[in-house]
Amino acid sequence: MDSQQGRDLVVVAASAGGVEPLRTLVARLPPSLPAAVLVVLHVASSGSSALAGILDRAGPLKAAPAEDGLPLVRGEIRVAVADHHLLVHDDHQRVSRGPRYNGYRPAADLLFMSAAVAAGPRVAGLVLSGTLDDGARGSGLVERHGGVVAVQDPEECAFPGMPSAALRASGRAQIVPARRLAEWIVDQTRSPVIAEESMPDDELLRDLARYLTPRLPTTPPEGELSGFTCPDCSGPLYTRPGNPEPRYDCRVGHSWSMETMIAGQADAVERALWVAVLRLEERGRLLQRMIHSAEQRGHRMSFTRLAEEADQTREALETIRVMQSRLSTQDDVAGA
Numbered sequence: 001m002d003s004q005q006g007r008d009l010v011v012v013a014a015s016a017g018g019v020e021p022l023r024t025l026v027a028r029l030p031p032s033l034p035a036a037v038l039v040v041l042h043v044a045s046s047g048s049s050a051l052a053g054i055l056d057r058a059g060p061l062k063a064a065p066a067e068d069g070l071p072l073v074r075g076e077i078r079v080a081v082a083d084h085h086l087l088v089h090d091d092h093q094r095v096s097r098g099p100r101y102n103g104y105r106p107a108a109d110l111l112f113m114s115a116a117v118a119a120g121p122r123v124a125g126l127v128l129s130g131t132l133d134d135g136a137r138g139s140g141l142v143e144r145h146g147g148v149v150a151v152q153d154p155e156e157c158a159f160p161g162m163p164s165a166a167l168r169a170s171g172r173a174q175i176v177p178a179r180r181l182a183e184w185i186v187d188q189t190r191s192p193v194i195a196e197e198s199m200p201d202d203e204l205l206r207d208l209a210r211y212l213t214p215r216l217p218t219t220p221p222e223g224e225l226s227g228f229t230c231p232d233c234s235g236p237l238y239t240r241p242g243n244p245e246p247r248y249d250c251r252v253g254h255s256w257s258m259e260t261m262i263a264g265q266a267d268a269v270e271r272a273l274w275v276a277v278l279r280l281e282e283r284g285r286l287l288q289r290m291i292h293s294a295e296q297r298g299h300r301m302s303f304t305r306l307a308e309e310a311d312q313t314r315e316a317l318e319t320i321r322v323m324q325s326r327l328s329t330q331d332d333v334a335g336a
Helices: 020-026 050-060 106-121 137-146 162-169 178-190 202-212 258-297 300-336
Strands: 009-014 036-041 062-065 076-080 085-089 094-098 125-126 150-153 173-178 224-229 236-240 248-250 255-257
Touching: 009 020, 009 137, 020 036, 020 050, 020 178, 036 050, 036 085, 036 106, 036 248, 050 062, 062 085, 085 106, 085 202, 106 125, 106 137, 106 202, 125 137, 125 162, 125 178, 137 150, 137 162, 150 162, 150 178, 162 258, 173 178, 255 258, 258 300
Parallel strands: 009 036, 009 125, 036 076, 062 076, 125 150, 150 173
Antiparallel strands: 085 094, 224 236, 236 248, 248 255
16 A cells, blocks of 8 residues: 555454444445455354455445455455454455464454554554453554554443453553544544654564464474463463563464463363263263163172262262353353
């Protein structure tokens, strides 16, 4: 894209509760918007790219799924597709199946971080309704590279986690209600941008390289062994100092904030508990068959011992189900 006075790259992050404010935003954008718009919405890896169609019908701008290698086009909206990251590189869209970041693919942080490197002060970032803190690190980096950030007013969000985290990380982000987000974007496209030469961010460039040119790393991540394991691959995690909180990276490339790692660990624990439930249910069914056989054969001692084991198995199964219920309740509270 050619240089211009105003900001010409808008990056938007949303998760749970984010579709409606996205529609409100897109419906109010002018047909001649002098900026490209890139959107990340957290969706399941098996989900569809229906969001592009929803946004295309919502307003005057063309909206379509992102395509690797295409140039950014002003007045056009591109949406991350399921199970793929969306990044910016040399004013082009990049679509990557690199490692999950914060437990997500697509991840908002990667879009914001790559936009900050590629376009610096030309970037305007928006963080809408969603849980946890994906997008927080990216918001801080957008501002560090001269861009600006706004968040949907947490008071009106169905899930205020993401905008609240972005506010804490950025320091200068503006709070804007959904009905005025389009107006904020238009104002940014008209605000003069002072392009200042900045020092390259080596750490950020290394983080992005694994997504722009995915390959298995040959050396461990920087930092010290944390004593924790990756919720995605169970590999060792290395602690990387950060501001305000550290990050945790594994050799495969998964990267976690403290908040998303806690959520990832909860998912891993839940998966392990479900495996335990299946094994205990199988054990219970096998014990019942053995009890029936012992009863038919008149093996009184075997019958008594097997009945005790069956009771212990039922108690263990009930304990795990209670643990599952408590974990689910804690996840709901944390996500809100």
